Amino acid sequence: MSRLPKYIEADDVKRILKMTDLIPIIEKAMGDFSKGEDGGVVQPVRSIIPVEKHGGFFGAMPAYSENDAALATKLVTFYPKNAGTGLPTHMAAIILFEPSTGELKSILDGEVITSMRTAAASAVATKYLASENSKILCILGSGEQARSHYKSLHHICNFEEVRVWSPTLKNAQAFSSQLKSKVCETAEEAVRGADVIVTATFAKQPIVEWEWVKPGAHINAVGAVNIKWQELSSELMQKSVVHVDSREAAMKESGDVIISKAEIFAEIGDLVNGTKEAQREKTTVFKSLGIAIEDAVSAKLVYDKHMENQ
Ligand SMILES: NC(=O)c1ccc[n+]([C@@H]2O[C@H](COP(=O)([O-])OP(=O)(O)OC[C@H]3O[C@@H](n4cnc5c(N)ncnc54)[C@H](O)[C@@H]3O)[C@@H](O)[C@H]2O)c1
Ligand SMILES: O=C(O)[C@@H]1CCCCN1
Numbered sequence: 001m002s003r004l005p006k007y008i009e010a011d012d013v014k015r016i017l018k019m020t021d022l023i024p025i026i027e028k029a030m031g032d033f034s035k036g037e038d039g040g041v042v043q044p045v046r047s048i049i050p051v052e053k054h055g056g057f058f059g060a061m062p063a064y065s066e067n068d069a070a071l072a073t074k075l076v077t078f079y080p081k082n083a084g085t086g087l088p089t090h091m092a093a094i095i096l097f098e099p100s101t102g103e104l105k106s107i108l109d110g111e112v113i114t115s116m117r118t119a120a121a122s123a124v125a126t127k128y129l130a131s132e133n134s135k136i137l138c139i140l141g142s143g144e145q146a147r148s149h150y151k152s153l154h155h156i157c158n159f160e161e162v163r164v165w166s167p168t169l170k171n172a173q174a175f176s177s178q179l180k181s182k183v184c185e186t187a188e189e190a191v192r193g194a195d196v197i198v199t200a201t202f203a204k205q206p207i208v209e210w211e212w213v214k215p216g217a218h219i220n221a222v223g224a225v226n227i228k229w230q231e232l233s234s235e236l237m238q239k240s241v242v243h244v245d246s247r248e249a250a251m252k253e254s255g256d257v258i259i260s261k262a263e264i265f266a267e268i269g270d271l272v273n274g275t276k277e278a279q280r281e282k283t284t285v286f287k288s289l290g291i292a293i294e295d296a297v298s299a300k301l302v303y304d305k306h307m308e309n310q
Contacts, residue, residue, distance in 0.1 A: 008306055010109040016305045017116055019123075019152050022298060025068075026120040027127075027272055029297045030245065032067055034269025040066030043293050045249045055081045063292035064099065070300035071099040074110050074292060078225075080202045083143075089202070090114055090144065094299040106303050110295065113302070115144050117294040119152035121245060121268070122220035125286035126156045126196055128271040128278040129243070130218040134195035135160045140187055140207055140231075142166035142175035145200035145222050150179045157196060165190040167201075188212050199223055199231040206233040210240075219285045227255050232285065234260035240285040241265045249289050256287050 008016075032039030043063040050057055056079035064071045076092035083089055092110025097103065126134075134157040139146045142164055150162065162181035166172040172183045184190035191197055191212040197219040199208060204224070210233060213219070219240070224231040237260035244250040244264055250257045257264065266276035268286060 005104045006106045006303075006306070008106055008108040008302060010112050012306060013109050013112040013302050016302050017112065017298070019116065019120065019155055021301065022116055022120045023123050023152065023155060025297050025301055026117055026294055027124045029065065029068070029293045030121065030124060030267070030269040030291075031272035032065060032269070033246070033291060033293050034267045034273055034275075039269075041293055043291065045246070045252050046292060048253070051077075055079065061290075061292035061295060063296040065293055065296055065300075066099075068297045068300055069099050070296040071097040072292075072296040072299050074114070074295040074299075076110060076114065083202070088144070094295055096296075096299045096303055106299075108299050108302060113295055113298045114290070115148040116152070117298045118145060118222060118288065118290055119148035121288055121290075121294055122149055122198065122222065122286060123152040123156050124272070125220055125243060125268050125288070126153055126218055128268070129280060129284040129286065130157060130196050131216055131280055134218075136194045136196075137162045138184075138190045138194035138197045139164045139175075139181070139200065140166070140190060140198065141200035141223070142168075142171040143200065146175060146198065147179065149198045149200060149220065149222070150181070153196060153198070159196075163190040163194065196220070201231060203231050204229040206230045206236070208236060209233050210236040213240075213283060215283055216281055217283055219283075220288060221256060221285055222288045224256050225253060225289055227253060227258050229255040230259055232256050232260075232287075234262070237262035237285065237287075240283045241279050243268055243271070243284065243286045245269075245286075245288055245291045245294075249291065250287060253289050254287055
């Protein structure tokens with residue numbers, strides 16, 4: 001290759017990427033993904049390898065969307081033990097190719113995209129599954145995903161109250177001083193009566209119980225990306241209508257699904273495509289794991305907008 005690829009750094013991604021643009025493209029990508037080959041998407045379940053000696057994980061996430069002309073792979077590390085050290089717990093780069101020629105187009109920072117596209121996917125799930133009159137948002141966790149979910153979900157519902165809980169009180173207080181919300185001392189206090197609940201933590205054991213959850217509430221469960229970890233109790237998973245981003249990935253990666261043996265009702269893309277009906281009135285869970293197609297279409301969007309301004 002004769003030219004160096006363009007590098008798009010985090011500040012530029014942050015400046016270019018707007019939630020209002022992202023939510024619809026993630027919705028379309030989730031729909032295309034769930035159509036399988038008919039949706040023009042090729043995406044294997046990602047490879048995750050443990051870096052056991054250092055308590056970390058490394059993931060490779062390739063995907064191709066014919067409809068969006070997006071061919072990319074995300075390389076991501078997640079190191080829960082980085083919490084509090086000044087280093088992020090998730091770090092990533094996205095490598096974008098030109099599908100018609102195979103040419104390397106760009107390398108993009110992947111942290112901002114990971115943060116925003118995950119929250120955008122939850123926004124799509126919430127759009128289909130939360131009750132129309134949702135007023136109370138509960139966020140468990142106060143890190144990167146908690147913050148991006150606060151922002152994305154305000155595009156879907158007119159919340160009158162936001163509650164935040166985190167195992168370290170001062171982290172919840174810092175969140176609340178930046179994003180208008182009420183700090184709760186326990187997860188139970190935050191969850192009871194909430195219409196929409198987000199779990200965005202590194203919990204390995206359940207932090208939400210069925211009996212705390214208001215009937216008809218919608219839960220976006222974003223953490224516990226490991227077959228041995230759970231954020232939601234098995235009872236909660238079994239009694240809720242469970243949705244995932246990818247059935248195949250959930251059966252391979254999600255402790256919440258595998259340990260509880262809960263039935264998966266649908267992928268969010270099935271709701272987008274209208275092949276499954278959204279049951280808004282029931283208690284619903286979106287067990288999000290993150291799928292590579294979300295990164296590929298987000299990276300393509302950022303790249304195209306960046307090049308328009310060159
Ligand atoms: N589904 C997806 O697409 C996707 C994408 C990115 C991250 N994630 C996952 O979302 C979760 C949050 O990621 P993040 O980027 O916000 O991380 P972060 O490090 O910024 O925040 C993690 C939060 O978890 C809390 N926490 C840590 N241990 C806990 C425990 N035992 N019980 C309860 N809370 C605990 C911390 O206090 C902090 O508030 C992680 O599990 C991460 O792997 C999912
Ligand atoms: O989809 C993602 O990008 C992340 C990678 C780390 C684990 C959780 N999911």
